[in-house]
Amino acid sequence: MAKFSDGDPAYLLNQQYRDSSQLSKRIALHEHFSTNPYGLHQWVFDHISTQPSAHILELGCGAGALWTHNAERIPTSWDITLSDFSEGMLASAQQALIALPHPFHIEVINAQSIPHPDKSFDVVIANHMLYHVPNRQQAIQEIRRVLKDDGHFYATTIGRAHMQQLDELVIKRVPPAEPDDIAENFGLETGEAQLRKSFSHVTIHIYDDALKVTETEPIIQYLHSKPLGFSDALTSEQIEDIRAEVNAEIEQHGSFYVTKVTCLFECWG
Numbered sequence: 001m002a003k004f005s006d007g008d009p010a011y012l013l014n015q016q017y018r019d020s021s022q023l024s025k026r027i028a029l030h031e032h033f034s035t036n037p038y039g040l041h042q043w044v045f046d047h048i049s050t051q052p053s054a055h056i057l058e059l060g061c062g063a064g065a066l067w068t069h070n071a072e073r074i075p076t077s078w079d080i081t082l083s084d085f086s087e088g089m090l091a092s093a094q095q096a097l098i099a100l101p102h103p104f105h106i107e108v109i110n111a112q113s114i115p116h117p118d119k120s121f122d123v124v125i126a127n128h129m130l131y132h133v134p135n136r137q138q139a140i141q142e143i144r145r146v147l148k149d150d151g152h153f154y155a156t157t158i159g160r161a162h163m164q165q166l167d168e169l170v171i172k173r174v175p176p177a178e179p180d181d182i183a184e185n186f187g188l189e190t191g192e193a194q195l196r197k198s199f200s201h202v203t204i205h206i207y208d209d210a211l212k213v214t215e216t217e218p219i220i221q222y223l224h225s226k227p228l229g230f231s232d233a234l235t236s237e238q239i240e241d242i243r244a245e246v247n248a249e250i251e252q253h254g255s256f257y258v259t260k261v262t263c264l265f266e267c268w269g
C-alpha cells in the first residue's frame with residue numbers, strides 16, 4: 001500500500017491540505033452520522049476558559065470550523081488570531097468567516113516557529129493538528145513560549161481505536177507497509193507525556209461519540225479523502241468489494257458502526 005508520511009510537510013501542504021476539499025469530506029461524515037448530538041466544536045468551545053479581552057491564537061485552524069460552529073458565542077472582547085501553514089486552508093477559513101460579525105486576524109504560521117513575542121497569548125488552541133507536525137517538541141515549546149504564565153493550551157486529537165472499522169475496510173484488502181501513525185505521533189495514549197515536558201498541568205477530557213452510518217457513499221468518500229493513499233492502493237474491484245460489504249452491513253443492521261475516540265488536552269503551568 002502506498003504510504004504517505006503524516007509528518008511529510010510537502011505532502012500535507014501540496015496535497016492533503018492544499019485546500020479544504022479533502023478535510024470537508026471527512027468532516028461531512030462526522031456531521032451527518034455522529035451519535036453525539038452535541039457537536040465536537042461546541043464541546044471544545046465549552047472548555048475554553050479565559051477572561052474578557054483575551055488574546056487567543058489557533059494553530060492549524062483549517063477552515064475555521066471551531067469559530068463557525070460557535071459564531072453566536074464568541075465574546076466581542078476576544079482578540080483572535082487564526083493561523084495555518086496552508087494558505088489554501090486560510091482562504092477557506094476567510095470565506096467561511098465572512099458572515100461572522102467578529103473580526104479575526106489571519107496569519108500563515110508553521111506551528112514549529114510562531115512569529116510572536118514571548119507571553120503574547122492567554123489561550124493557544126491546536127485541534128487535530130499536532131500529530132502532523134514533524135518537530136512536535138519544538139512546536140509545544142513554541143506554544144509554551146508565546147503563552148502568558150497563566151495561559152492555557154487546548155489540543156484535540158484522536159486515540160488508537162478511532163475509526164478503526166473504516167481503516168480495517170482498507171487494511172484487510174491491502175495491508176499497509178507500516179501502520180497508520182497519527183495516533184502514535186500525538187494521540188490520547190501518547191500525547192500527555194509530550195505535553196508534560198513543557199506544561200506542569202495536563203488534564204484529559206474525553207468526547208463521547210461514535211458513528212452510525214446509514215449510507216455507503218459517504219464512507220467511500222471518506223476513505224478517498226484520507227491521507228493513506230486509499231485510492232492509489234486499491235483496485236476498482238476492491239473498492240466495489242468495500243461498497244458491497246458496507247451495503248450488506250447497513251442492510252442487515254440498519255447502519256455501519258464506527259468507533260470514535262476523541263479527546264481534548266488542557267494544559268497550563
Ligand SMILES: C[S@@+](CC[C@H](N)C(=O)[O-])C[C@H]1O[C@@H](n2cnc3c(N)ncnc32)[C@H](O)[C@@H]1O
Nearest residue numbers: 017060061062084085086089110111127129132
Ligand atoms: C486535520 S486538519 C484540522 C483543522 C482544524 N483544526 C479542525 O479541527 O477542523 C489539520 C490542519 O493542520 C494544518 N497543519 C498541518 N501541519 C501544520 C503545521 N506544521 N503548522 C501549522 N498548521 C499545520 C493543516 O494545513 C490543516 O489545516
